Amino acid sequence: MKLLAATFPAFLSLFVAAAVTGRSPTFNDVTLDIVNADLAPDGFTRSTVSANGTFPGPLIRANKGDTLRVTMNNKLVITLSTDSGMRRSTTLDFDGIFFDTPNSYNEGTPFVTTCPVGPNASYTYELPLGEQTGTYWYHSQHADGLRGPLIIYDPDDPQADLYDVDDENTIWFISDWWHNKSLAMLESYQATQIIPVADGSLFNGAGRFNGGPEVSYSVSTVESGKRYRMRLINASARSDFTVSIDNHTMTVIAADGVATNPHVVNTIDLLAGQRYDVIVTGDQPVGNYWINTVLGGGTPRRNPNLNITLGRGILHYEGAPDAEPTTPMTLGPDEADRILLNEWELSPLVPIPAPPADIELSFFTSMTPNATSPSGFNTEWNINNISYVSPLVPTLVKIIDGANSEDDFGTKENTFVLPANKVIQITFPPSDEDELHPFHLHGNNFWVIKSNGSDIVNEVNPIRRDVSGAGAGGTTLRFTTDRPGPWFFHCHIFWHMNAGLASVMAAGPDETRAQVKPDAEWDDLCDAYNALPAELQ
Ligand SMILES: *[C@@H]1O[C@H](CO)[C@@H](O)[C@H](O)[C@H]1NC(C)=O
Ligand SMILES: *[C@@H]1O[C@H](CO)[C@@H](O)[C@H](O)[C@H]1NC(C)=O
Ligand SMILES: *[C@@H]1O[C@H](CO)[C@@H](O)[C@H](O)[C@H]1NC(C)=O
Ligand SMILES: *[C@@H]1O[C@H](CO)[C@@H](O)[C@H](O)[C@H]1NC(C)=O
Ligand SMILES: *[C@@H]1O[C@H](CO)[C@@H](O)[C@H](O)[C@H]1NC(C)=O
Ligand SMILES: *[C@@H]1O[C@H](CO)[C@@H](O)[C@H](O)[C@H]1NC(C)=O
Ligand SMILES: *[C@@H]1O[C@H](CO)[C@@H](O)[C@H](O)[C@H]1NC(C)=O
Ligand SMILES: *[C@@H]1O[C@H](CO)[C@@H](O)[C@H](O)[C@H]1NC(C)=O
Ligand SMILES: *[C@@H]1O[C@H](CO)[C@@H](O)[C@H](O)[C@H]1NC(C)=O
Ligand SMILES: [Cu+2]
Secondary structure: OHHHHHHHHHHHHHHHHHHHHOOOOOEEEEEEEEEEEEEOOOOOOEEEEEEOOEOOOOOEEEEOOOEEEEEEEEOOOOOOOOOOOOOOOEOOEEEOOOOOHHHHHHOOOEOOOEOOEOOOOEEEEEEEOOOOOEEEEEEOOOOOOOEEEEEEEOOOOOOHHHOOEOOHHHEEEEEEEOOOOHHHHHHHHHHHOOOOOOOEEEEOOEOOOOOOOOOOOOEEEEOOOOEEEEEEEEOOOOOEEEEEEOOEOEEEEEEOOEEEEEEEEOEEEEOOOOEEEEEEEOOOOOOEEEEEEEEEOOOOOOOOOOOHHHOEEEEEEOOOOOOOOOOOOOOOOOHHHOOEOOHHHOOEOOOOOOOOOOEEEEOOEEEEEOOOOOOOOOEEEEEOOEOOOOOOOOHHHHHHOOOOOHHHOOHHHOEEEEOOOOEEEEEEOOOOOOOOEEEEEOOOOEEEEEOOOOOOOOOOOOOEEOEEEEOOOOEEEEEEOOOOEEEEEEEOOHHHHHOOOEEEEEEOHHHHHHHOOOOHHHHOHHHHHHOOOHHHO
C-alpha cells in the first residue's frame, strides 16, 4: 500500500508534465485520397478535384495537443484525357494552423514552402497542433473542389458552459461553387480583366442555381432548448457571404480559432477563408427556419446561373415536419433589424496587448490591366506595384541554401526579409479600392489594430485572427516574427491571388536555417516535380 501511495502521485505528475510539454504527443493519422470525381452538389454534374470524392471533403478532427499526420495520396490520374483544365499536381494547405517551427516545411504552400506533389505520389504532412484549438479548413490552391473542414476540439474548452452540442453536425461549410474548371476561368480572367462570377453557393455541400433542379437543401437539426456551437467556415474561392438565420440570433464566441467574449448579432459577413464559431439556441417555436447564406462578389448580370436568393440551408427543429420552411426565402433581416457583426467589436477571451511596432510596412494595392507580365498574364494585381509570380525554386529552399536578403530573391517574389522576434506592422492605407481583399497570413495570427470600416485603433485587446479585409477604409495589422520561416501573405480571393496579390514574409532566415529541419521526403519533392511533363505539373 505504501508503495502504491508513494508512486501514484509521482506517476500522475509525470503524466501531467508530459501532457504540458507535449513530449508524448498523440499521433492522429488521417488519409486523404485526392481524386477526380464527378459531383453535382447543385444538380449540375462537373468533374472535380476532391478529397475522397466528396464535397466538402471529409472532416479532419483532432484534439488539442495532437500531432496530426495527414497522408495525401495524389490519385489525379485516371481521367487525364477528359479532365484537362485542372491541375494534376497538388498540395494541401491547412489554413490557420501555426505548425511549430521545425515542422513549418510541412505547411503546404506551393513554391513558398514546398513543391507540389505529382500524380501517383504521396506525401505525409505532419502538424503538431500544440495549444491551438478551433475551426480551420484545408484546401489546395485551386477552385476545383478540394476543400474540407479541420476542427481541433478542446476537451477542456473554457467556453464549454456556453453550449450543449458541438459535433460533426454543427459545422456549417459555406462556399461558392463553379461549373467551369479553374484554369479556363483564370485564362479568361487574365485575358479580359472580367473576374469570373460563381454559378452559385453551397451550404454543407448542397445548393441550387437558376434554372437548375430543386436539389434538397442541407438540414441542420436542433432540439428545442439546446444550445449549439455552429462552426461557420467560408471556404470560398471568391465570394463572401452574409449569413443569418430567420428569427434567431447568433452569439459569436470565436474568430479564426481565437476564442472571443460572447457577442450577439443576427447577421455575419464572412470573407473568404474566415471562420466564426457561433452559438445558436433552439429558443423559437418548433418549426423549420431558413438559414440565409447570401453570396457577395459579382452580380447575376455577369452570370445568369447565379441567384443569390437560392443560397441557403434549413434549421430544422426536432418534431417539426421534414419539409422546407413555409416562410419566404429572403436575404436576411431588413436593414433596420440588422445587427451586423463588426470585427472591431470582438474582443479575445484572453486579451494580449499588441506590442509597439519595430518595423512598419505600407501595402498599396492596385490593379494593372493589359500588363504583359513574365507569366504572360494580362491582368495583374499588385502590392506596391509588384505583382507576385511564384519562383521555380520555393522560398524555403532558397533560404535553406543561404538566401539572406531581399536581393537574394527575384523582384516578382515580393519577399520581405524580416529579422526574427520583431513586431511587424502592415498598413493598408485608405484607398479608392471598391473591393475588400481578405488578406490571410499563413502560420501566424495577427492583431487587427484597425479594421476596414472603423476608425477605432485598438492596441489593448484587439482581435487576433488570420484573415482580415483590406479595402477603401484602410486596415492595420501587426504580427511578430517569432515563428521563423517564409509565410505567404496574400489576398484569399483565388482570382486576385493568382493575378499577383500576394507577398512572402520571410521571418528570420538564420533562425529558419537553424531550426527548420525538413526530412528526406520533402527534399525529394522538387526534383520529382521538375521531372514531370508540363501537363502533369
Ligand atoms: C479517405 O478515404 C480513404 C480511402 O478510402 C480512407 O482510408 C480514409 O479514412 C478517408 N479519410 C477520411 C478523413 O475519412
Ligand atoms: C499512375 O498509376 C497508374 C496505375 O498504376 C498508371 O496507369 C498511370 O500511368 C500512372 N500515371 C502516371 C502519371 O504515372
Ligand atoms: C485592355 O484590354 C481591354 C479588354 O481586352 C480592352 O478593352 C482595352 O481596350 C485594353 N486597353 C488598352 C489600353 O490596351
Ligand atoms: C463557363 O463557360 C461557359 C462556356 O464557355 C461560358 O459561357 C461562361 O461564361 C463560363 N462561366 C464562367 C463563370 O466563367
Ligand atoms: C466568403 O468570402 C468571400 C470573399 O471575401 C465573400 O465574398 C463571401 O461573402 C464570404 N462568404 C461568407 C459566407 O461569408
Ligand atoms: C418569425 O417571426 C415573425 C415575427 O417576428 C413571424 O411573423 C414569423 O412567422 C416567424 N417565422 C417563423 C418561421 O416562425
Ligand atoms: C431567384 O430565385 C427565387 C426563389 O426561387 C425566385 O423567386 C427568383 O425569381 C429568382 N430570380 C431570378 C432572377 O430568376
Ligand atoms: C507605384 O507606381 C506609381 C505610378 O508609377 C507611383 O506613383 C507610385 O509611387 C508607386 N508606388 C509605390 C509604392 O512604389
Ligand atoms: C471598407 O471601409 C470603407 C470605409 O469605411 C467602407 O466604405 C466600405 O464599405 C468597407 N468595405 C466593406 C466591404 O465593408
Ligand atoms: Cu483580393
